[in-house]
Amino acid sequence: MLPELERFSSSLTIDYELYPYDIAGSIAHARGLAAAGVVSRSRLIAIERGLRRIKSELDEGDFKFKPSDEDIHTAVERRLTEITPAGAALHAGRSRNDQVALDLRLYCRDAAVEAIALEARVISALASKAVTHAAWLMPGYTHLQHAQPVTVGHHLLAHAEPLLRDVERFRHAYDAAGEMPLGSGALAGSTLPLDRRVVARELGLEVLTQNSMDAVSDRDFALDLAFACVAASIHLSRLGEDVVLWASSEFGFVRLVDEIATGSSLMPQKKNPDIAELLRGRAGRSIGALVALATVLKGLPLAYDRDLQEDKPALFTAVENILDSLGAAALMVEHLEFDRERLAAAAADPGLVATDAAEELVRSGVAFRQAHEIVGRQVRDGKFAAPWPAKASLARRDLPGAPNPRRVAARARALRREAAGLSRWAERHPPALPS
DSSP states (O other): OOHHHHHHHOOHHHHGGGHHHHHHHHHHHHHHHHHTTSSOHHHHHHHHHHHHHHHHHHHHTOOOOOTTOOSHHHHHHHHHHHHOGGGGGTTTTOOHHHHHHHHHHHHHHHHHHHHHHHHHHHHHHHHHHHHHTTTOEEEEEETTEEEEEEEHHHHHHHHHHHHHHHHHHHHHHHHHTTEEOTTOTTTTOOSSOOOHHHHHHHHTOOEEOSOHHHHHHOOHHHHHHHHHHHHHHHHHHHHHHHHHHHHSTTTOOEEOOGGGOBOOSSOTTOOBOHHHHHHHHHHHHHHHHHHHHHHHHTTOOSSOOGGGGGHHHHHHHHHHHHHHHHHHHHHHHHTOEEOHHHHHHHHTOGGGGHHHHHHHHHHTTOOHHHHHHHHHHHHHTTOOOOSSOHHHHHHHOOSTTSOOHHHHHHHHHHHHHHHHHHHHHHHTOOOOOOO
């Protein structure tokens, strides 16, 4: 191939990130070959020792790449054969097609675990703030207009709940990546007596892929992870938007501390909610990455095609973006400071309890539509008198999921416990690397 086209087709700068998983998969494959009698015990020991040395070189930045290294997989194999003649036996029964599919699955599982750990941190931060602010009055909004009274804690928990759903999406992505494709070869398996179950067991993967053609071309698990990243990015964007509004002069609900704000290059009085704004903007990266990945996959004939090389730039972008964003969101929430006086002043709007007045008429036997019309007329004519203050309204809203301060505090404490459980789950699911 022409040198210019070799540079065009090389994926080394992208798939370099997969080297820990490539080495882990290679060690597991070597053990599988030994279990099947294809590789001797002495060769297995030499291969494992060589692969661990290569990982150390890559970890320390001492690995010397060569122009012939087309990708991280060929680079590792080339170096292994330099270290030991036994390295030439490693690729038996394996193609780069099933090798790449395995590496990417291991990466996806690791990324999903890391995302869940960070989601837990953001949920915990929101829940902790909600406990502290469970009874702090504020207006709730629809259409960005004053609607009904809520509390700061209730509003913060409204951002924690979708993050909890994101965790389930990441868990699904983790499970979806749990099939073991190695042994599928280029597309039609192998005539060698490979023991795929040994390899799966070494890597902590739950099941074997059931069709060799599908195994090398399937990237549904990557789509699942990319979509989980998109959903989480969208939810962080909405959190960021609320913080931007709350920090504005018009709202003034949040005081921007220096740790999460920046100044203006021109205006000395300014404090800007840059982190919140970037959480909005960063959602675009995840959405773009999902579209890019789906576009790569949409028209490919079975089985493997080189187009699949483009799955990694898109997926890595989505993953790195959401991990960065979750970390930033956690720090932002942890440093939020609310202005109780500004919040209370906004919550003093009598219109916030207009629905309460209508519901009070319903209690006396008036049909709701008539009660709605009566109170609406009072508001339009300037004759509406609030039946009780917002604090009393919250006390009456004592239903599951409602903003009653007692229920808000209880839900916040429950979410904090759930976040702690998610952190423990993540700790119990380290990368699947053979011992």
